[in-house]
Amino acid sequence: xxxxxxxxxxxxxxxSALYALRNGKTVLVLESExxxxxxxxxxxxxxxxxxxxxxxxxxxxxxxxxxTHHGAEVEIEKVVAVExxxxxxxxxxxxxxxxxxxxxxxxxGVKHKHLRTKSNRDDLVGKGVYYCAICDGPFYKGQEVAxxxxxxxxLQYSLLLASYCKKVYVYTLFDKFFGDKSLVKALxxxxxxxxxxxxxxxxxxxxxxxxxxxxxxxxxxxKTHEIPAVFVAIGQVPDNKAFSNLVDxxxxxxxxxxxxxxxxxEGLFVAGDCRTKAVRQVSTAVGDGAVAAxxxxxxxxxxxN
Ligand SMILES: Cc1cc2nc3c(=O)[nH]c(=O)nc-3n(C[C@H](O)[C@H](O)[C@H](O)COP(=O)(O)OP(=O)(O)OC[C@H]3O[C@@H](n4cnc5c(N)ncnc54)[C@H](O)[C@@H]3O)c2cc1C
Numbered sequence: 001x002x003x004x005x006x007x008x009x010x011x012x013x014x015x016s017a018l019y020a021l022r023n024g025k026t027v028l029v030l031e032s033e034x035x036x037x038x039x040x041x042x043x044x045x046x047x048x049x050x051x052x053x054x055x056x057x058x059x060x061x062x063x064x065x066x067x068t069h070h071g072a073e074v075e076i077e078k079v080v081a082v083e084x085x086x087x088x089x090x091x092x093x094x095x096x097x098x099x100x101x102x103x104x105x106x107x108x109g110v111k112h113k114h115l116r117t118k119s120n121r122d123d124l125v126g127k128g129v130y131y132c133a134i135c136d137g138p139f140y141k142g143q144e145v146a147x148x149x150x151x152x153x154x155l156q157y158s159l160l161l162a163s164y165c166k167k168v169y170v171y172t173l174f175d176k177f178f179g180d181k182s183l184v185k186a187l188x189x190x191x192x193x194x195x196x197x198x199x200x201x202x203x204x205x206x207x208x209x210x211x212x213x214x215x216x217x218x219x220x221x222x223k224t225h226e227i228p229a230v231f232v233a234i235g236q237v238p239d240n241k242a243f244s245n246l247v248d249x250x251x252x253x254x255x256x257x258x259x260x261x262x263x264x265x266e267g268l269f270v271a272g273d274c275r276t277k278a279v280r281q282v283s284t285a286v287g288d289g290a291v292a293a294x295x296x297x298x299x300x301x302x303x304x305n
Pocket of ligand 1: 007008009010011012013030031032033034035036037038039040041042043044045046047048077078079080107108109110111153156239242271272273274280281282283285
């Protein structure tokens with residue numbers, strides 16, 4: 001029986017583990033994919049206080065080293081269900097195992113939103129259609145690539161790819177970007193980035209791999225653009241269905257909570273991007289991790305008294 005099980009090893013989950021461990025609690029972190037969550041896919045983190053610049057991967061590695069140093073147990077297993085038992089403990093079910101804990105912190109973050117196209121070509125994901133430029137961009141060094149999206153992730157990906165690709169085409173639905181001014185300025189200063197505003201990518205074309213994208217141009221005409229790779233960065237969505245028996249979800253699927261990181265179930269807490277909040281960033285995720293773990297520790301003390 002663990003004191004606390006943390007679901008998700010992103011910035012929020014690992015910070016939850018850190019605070020819980022330093023409060024003397026036993027902690028198991030369960031992660032379905034790869035350690036670090038979203039920030040591990042970011043080429044550059046520049047807005048985390050006191051760190052001028054760090055790669056997202058390095059940031060995640062540092063955090064992982066810190067929690068294992070303090071005694072965290074970590075397993076790569078996807079949580080498929082959480083149940084609260086009559087004795088007030090929790091059973092956390094993964095695809096392979098069942099674990100018991102006195103308290104649980106959900107830090108499941110968000111996932112990439114997939115682009116729905118005319119022919120629904122999800123089979124081309126990983127074969128020219130990608131959602132992570134830091135992971136798959138290097139395969140296209142010296143080549144031309146396209147980006148779909150108009151916010152910070154799309155801007156960061158464009159700048160990263162422009163540093164080693166021949167040319168980067170950026171497709172946006174509107175004639176403006178919705179990201180940080182400094183990133184927009186940097187994008188406009190790059191000679192090998194071509195912005196295609198007021199466009200809508202309607203299909204991915206190719207048999208075994210992507211050959212071209214089809215798009216509606218600003219004048220309404222349908223065009224094709226031969227390109228070996230497209231990186232989609234159109235936002236994120238939460239995936240909290242597995243926990244809906246114990247938490248309330250808003251109409252977007254975020255877990256309803258506030259700055260206390262409590263849920264409607266006593267002993268069950270939530271931290272990071274997966275909860276209702278205005279700003280989804282590393283700094284707010286780690287803030288939540290600290291709050292959720294502290295409140296979980298207070299809850300555990302109340303069980304002992
Ligand atoms: C490309 C990119 C660049 C970014 N740049 C910045 C930046 O410069 N500055 C900034 O502050 N923020 C940035 N962000 C946002 C920032 O990364 C997030 O706000 C923050 O990392 C959220 O952390 P989190 O732990 O809440 O969620 P996540 O990082 O999403 O982590 C959640 C983890 O939970 C795991 N998980 C989900 N469901 C389950 C389950 N059922 N069982 C087990 N594990 C599960 C996921 O696999 C994931 O690893 C960026 C995001 C991206 C994608």
